[in-house]
Amino acid sequence: MKKVVIVGGVAGGASAAARLRRLSEDIEIILFERGEYISFANCGLPYHISGVIAERERLLVQTPQTMRKRFNIDVRTFSEVVRIDRENKRVIVRDLKADKEYTESYDRLILSPGAEPVRPPIPGIHSPGVFTLRNLADMDAILARIKDAKASRAVVIGGGYIGLEMVEALSERGLASTLVELEPQVMGTLDPEMAAPLADELRLNGVNLLLNTSVQTISEENGTLSVQLSSGDTVTTDMVIVAVGVRPETHLAKEAGLTIGARGGIVVKPSMQTSDPHIYAVGDAAEVTDFVSGAPTLIPLAGPANRQGRIAADHICGRDSAYRGTQGTAICKVFxxxxxxxxxxxxxxxxxxxxxxxxxxxxxxxxxxxxxxxxxxxxxxxxxxxxxxxxxxxxxxxxxxxxxxxxxxxxxxxxxxxxxxxxxxxxxxxxxxxxxxxxxxxxxxxxxxNGDMPICHADDVVNPAPNQLLLDVRTTDEFERGTIPGAICIPLDELRDRLNELPRDKEIMVFCQVGLRGYLACRILNQRGCRCRNLTGGYKTYCAFIGIGKKTEPVVAEMKDDAGENRPLEPSRPVSATLTIDACGLSCPGPLMKLKEAIDTLE
Missing domain, CATH: 3.50.50.60 (FAD/NAD(P)-binding domain)
Structure with missing residues (x-):
């Protein structure tokens, strides 16, 4: 009878344990977890903090009791594996409650240690009131701080997935939130122009977003934290959440002499075996292959961790199962x-x-x-x-x-x-x-x-060459509301009648709002002997591109009297009429024109 020891639960370890039992009733399975919980929805932690998931117990995917009863697995919580003895195929375990150590043998060992939050070397990063979010205990500590300190302000450091989810969660709880991000964009897995709408959404929802900004120091006095920024400003807050990323927890593997990769994770084969064929690694600590590039990568996501746990279990049970690389498919809610x-x-x-x-x-x-x-x-x-x-x-x-x-x-x-x-x-x-x-x-x-639509990109039209002409084929109303500097306007529906206005010795860089009318214009121009390219994504993508990393100040509504003095805003007048505009089914620029027509009727 095989004996499989699993170090760590949550996604990778718990899924490996359950899969092993489904494949074999004869394997002895021991799962060590240094904490209290073996399988919980760590992706759901921010949503309990926000109150969207009201009951804490909903985050408990499997308890030690259900794993024992349903899967006949020997679950040992508050048990930390402190060393691997590869030569004798055993692990040294510390019972954290009894404060004693003992050994446990294995035929196969699965490592699922996960990843730990990074705390950058910032003075004051370990001050009371500064938190990371990895597990239920972290979540409980954050909620306790909000309650005990009657927190009304929060600073989140880092604009990745966890940072974005946390700034929304804290805002939903009514805290005035500041998000500090070192890069010129949030959510670094997106390209900058695709992340730009997220920055707008954060600001629209009251988040004080500080891009291109780093935290220099954190100081605490009488329960209040002061966060000193690279801009020279100081933000006063009741709590700080550090969400600048995670690093694979590999100290056990390193001490055991297992191969560690260039990205800092445990090197694994497609079978999830490490450099020791009797030891497997799954989850956030495993260094896997990128599906597109074939390069080593670390992907701290629950889906891949679950699949890797299944594959390790399959291989232990003699099945030909292999991990086929990771695409990093992920999604994030931002308000x-x-x-x-x-x-x-x-x-x-x-x-x-x-x-x-x-x-x-x-x-x-x-x-x-x-x-x-x-x-x-x-x-x-x-x-x-x-x-x-x-x-x-x-x-x-x-x-x-x-x-x-x-x-x-x-x-x-x-x-x-x-x-x-x-x-x-x-x-x-x-x-x-x-x-x-x-x-x-x-x-x-x-x-x-296939050559039907030669294209250009936003960076091509920011500074066009002397032999290039920018042509806006939107309506004149759209053109007057904003266009790319230097562009001329010939609306698409007038283009055939105004071809003589276009120089034949220049390349025409065509654009519209989102790209469709630009494509139609290019088809006309190409068949009339003009050299042209269409701006893919149109003016909308151009605006996102030029707005990358720009800092916007909070909008403060104020009025001044004739002497230039501030005076209170007057109460708004009651609405005398409500106008309903039906723009369903209208293609660009239909909705804008419909709105303009309606406004004109009110004047």
């Missing part, structure tokens, strides 16, 4: 928006030297004529020669998860952007469109690959 990604982003592709092309699509989440449609901004990255899908990102209020899930599945299956055109996806007006945003992205990318 009323969601942001999702799969594969590599543009920054990652450039770092690895992989050639890529990109297109942007701004499309409705479902049929525009059905109420409630919301815009999704989608970025698709692909190989310029083969159309291989390299990555995708999406931001929007509805339907983001569906589109990235579809593209992630297509990428995993080896489909190309040309294949996205032919995907038959669910359609009924409340749920989708006859041309789904994924199909639409496939159409646009295919047009680029």
């Amino acid at each position: 009323n928006l969601a942001a999702a990604t799969t594969g590599l982003n543009e920054k990652g592709l450039k770092r690895t030297g992989i050639a890529c092309e990109k297109i942007y699509v701004h499309a409705a989440s479902h049929a525009g004529y059905y109420p409630g449609a919301r815009q999704i901004s989608l970025k698709l990255l692909f190989a310029p020669d083969s159309g291989k899908i390299l990555g995708a990102q999406a931001v929007g209020a509805d339907g983001v998860d569906k589109r990235i899930d579809v593209i992630a599945a297509a990428q995993r299956a080896g489909l190309t952007v040309q294949d996205l055109q032919h995907l038959e996806l669910c359609y009924a007006p409340p749920f989708g469109s006859a041309k789904d945003p994924v199909n639409y992205a496939g159409f646009v990318a295919s047009n680029v690959l």
Whole structure:
């Protein structure tokens, strides 16, 4: 009878234990966990802090008692494995309650130690009132601080997934929240122009967002914390959440002589075996292969950890099961928006030297004529020669998860952007469109690959060359509300009649609001002998691009009298009429024009 020892629970360890038992009733399984809980929903911790998940017990996926009864697993909590004796195939365990050590033998050992939050070397980082969030105990401590200190202010350091979720959670609890991010954008898994809407959403919801800013010191006095920033400003707060990332917990593996990779994780084979064939590693501490680049990577996500636990269990039981690399498919809620990604982003592709092309699509989440449609901004990255899908990102209020899930599945299956055109996806007006945003992205990318739509990007039009002309084909009303500096305006519907106004010795850089009218204009111009390119994503993507990292001050409403003195705002006048505008089903710029017509009737 085999004896399998598992170090650590939660996603990887607990899933390995359950899978082992389902495959064999004869294996002896011992699971060591140094804490009180072996399997809890750590991704749900911010949502209990916010109050969205009201009951703490809902976060407990499996208890030691249910694991023992249902799976016949010897679960030992408050038991820390302090050393691995590979030569004798045993582990040294410290019973934290009894404060004594003992040994336990194994035939196979599974390491699932997870990752620990990074605390940067900032003076005062360990002050009372400064927290990280990894487990239930951390969550309880944060909630206790809010209650005991009657906290009304919070600073979150780090704008990644945990930082974004925590700043929303604290804001939902009524705390005035400041988010400090070292980079010029939040959510570094997105490219900067795709992250720009998240910054706007944070500010719209009252978050004091400080980009390009670092924390220099944290000091505490009488329960109040002062956070000194690189800008020279100081933020006074009741609590600080540090969410600058995690590092794999590998000290056991290092001391045991297991191979540690370039990214700092435990090197594993596709079977999840380490450099010792009797020892497996799963979850956040395992260094796996990136699906796109083939390079080593660390992906601290629950989905991959669960699958890795299953694969390790399969291999121990003699099954031919292998981990096929990770795409890093993930999603994050930011107030009323969601942001999702799969594969590599543009920054990652450039770092690895992989050639890529990109297109942007701004499309409705479902049929525009059905109420409630919301815009999704989608970025698709692909190989310029083969159309291989390299990555995708999406931001929007509805339907983001569906589109990235579809593209992630297509990428995993080896489909190309040309294949996205032919995907038959669910359609009924409340749920989708006859041309789904994924199909639409496939159409646009295919047009680029087959030469029907030469494109340019936002950085191409910021400083156009002398032999290039910027042409805005939106309406004159749209043009007057804002355009790219130096552009001329010829609305699309007037273009055929005004071709003589365009110089034939210049390349024409065409743009509209989101790209569709620009494409139509380019088809006209190309067939009239003009050299032209369409700005993919249009003016909307350009605005996101030029707004990256810009700091905006809080809007303070005030009025001044004739002498220039501030005076209180006067109460607003009662609304005498309500005007309902039905813009369903109108393509760009229809909604804007409909709104203008309605406003004109009021004047």
